[in-house]
Structures are given as structure tokens and as C-alpha cells.
Amino acid sequence: MGHFLIAALAAAALAPLTSHAGDLLDAPEAFRVAHSARVGQTLYVTWDVEPGYAVYRERIHVRDGGTGRVRGAAQLPAGQLVDDGLGNQSEEYLDTFTMAIPLTEGAAGDISVTVQGCHQEEPQVCFQPMTIKLSVDDIGLTSPRSAG
Numbered sequence: 001m002g003h004f005l006i007a008a009l010a011a012a013a014l015a016p017l018t019s020h021a022g023d024l025l026d027a028p029e030a031f032r033v034a035h036s037a038r039v040g041q042t043l044y045v046t047w048d049v050e051p052g053y054a055v056y057r058e059r060i061h062v063r064d065g066g067t068g069r070v071r072g073a074a075q076l077p078a079g080q081l082v083d084d085g086l087g088n089q090s091e092e093y094l095d096t097f098t099m100a101i102p103l104t105e106g107a108a109g110d111i112s113v114t115v116q117g118c119h120q121e122e123p124q125v126c127f128q129p130m131t132i133k134l135s136v137d138d139i140g141l142t143s144p145r146s147a148g
Contacts, residue, residue, distance in 0.1 A: 024123070024125060025053070025119075027117070027127040027128070027130045028130060030049070030050045030053040030117065031047060031048075031049055031050075031053065031055050031115055032047065032048050033045060033046070033047055034046045034047065034048045034096065036134050038103070038136055038137075041071075041102060041103045041104070041107070042100050042101065042102055042103065043100070043101040043103055043134065043136050044099070044100055045098065045099050045113065045134065046096060046097070046098040047093070047096065047097055047099070047115070048096050049094060049095050049096065049097070049117070051095075052119060052120055052121045053117055053118065053119055053120065054082070054092040054094050054117050054118055054120050055092065055097075055116070056090055056091070056092055056115075056117055056118075057076055057079045057090075057091040057093065058090070058091065059114075059115060059116035059117070059129065060074065060076060060113070060114070060115050060116075061113070062074045062101055062111060062112070062113050063113075064111045064112075065111075065112065068104055069104060069107040069108070069109060069111055069136055070102065070103060070107075070111060071102045071103060071104045072102045073102075074099050074100065074102075075099065075100040075101075077097055077098070077099075078091070079091040079093045079094075079097070080092055101113075108136065108137050109135070109136060109137065110133040110134060110135055110136065111133070111134055111136055112131050112132070112133055112134075113132055113134060114129050114130065114131040115129070115130055116128070116129040116130065
């Protein structure tokens with residue numbers, strides 16, 4: 001009978017975690033490109049961050065695979081400073097933000113953008129870095145493609 005009681009208490013304690021875990025979004029749903037547009041030699045990428053999720057500013061990386069398409073660091077807006085619970089602060093994006101990626105003249109093809117973030121509410125879950133490919137060919141609205 002004691003084992004049954006312990007098992008029942010453990011199941012009851014874990015039930016709230018189980019129900020919340022089913023509500024978690026995958027990283028591509030929690031942090032997604034709303035749109036990207038090339039204007040001249042700059043690619044503007046707007047990200048939507050779902051409520052309760054955050055993207056870490058220092059975990060955003062742009063790569064062109066050594067092709068020379070990108071001509072400098074991405075320009076990112078200031079994020080919110082958030083206490084990490086360990087006495088440190090991190091700069092995070094908690095909602096929509098737009099980054100500007102400087103391109104070289106005549107840049108064509110794809111670039112890769114990697115982001116990483118977390119679910120900030122219980123259960124607190126951090127995702128693996130997520131990389132997407134974006135076309136720099138078109139002027140105007142482009143569609144992001146998942147990196148494969």
C-alpha cells in the first residue's frame with residue numbers, strides 16, 4: 001500500500017508538468033521569421049517571438065558560408081535585460097524585432113541565420129540553436145527556408 005501511495009503522489013506532482021509540456025511550442029514556432037526584405041545592400045529580417053518565449057541576443061549569428069555575401073556584423077536592436085537567476089543578466093528579445101544584415105555589392109544566394117532561445121515560464125526549457133536559410137537574391141519580400 002505504501003508503494004501505491006508514493007506512486008500516486010509522484011503522478012500527481014508530475015501531472016502539472018506533463019500538461020504544460022504538451023503546450024510548449026517547437027523552436028520554429030516560438031521564434032519565426034515574419035518576413036525578410038532586401039533593400040539595396042541590406043537584408044532586413046523581422047522575427048516574431050511568441051509570448052512566454054525569448055531569443056538571446058548574444059546567440060544570434062549570421063553566416064554566409066565563406067562566400068563573402070555578408071560584409072559585417074548584423075545590426076540588432078537593444079533587447080531587454082533579464083536576470084538569469086544566477087546573478088547575471090542576459091539581453092533578450094521577448095517580442096517582434098528586426099535585424100539588419102549588411103550585404104556585399106552583388107550578393108546573391110543564401111545566408112544562414114542561427115538563433116537560440118528559451119521558454120521562460122514553467123516548464124523552463126531552452127532550445128538547441130536553430131538555423132534557417134534566407135535568400136539574399138530578391139529585392140522585396142522573400143520566404144525563409146528551413147536549413148537542411
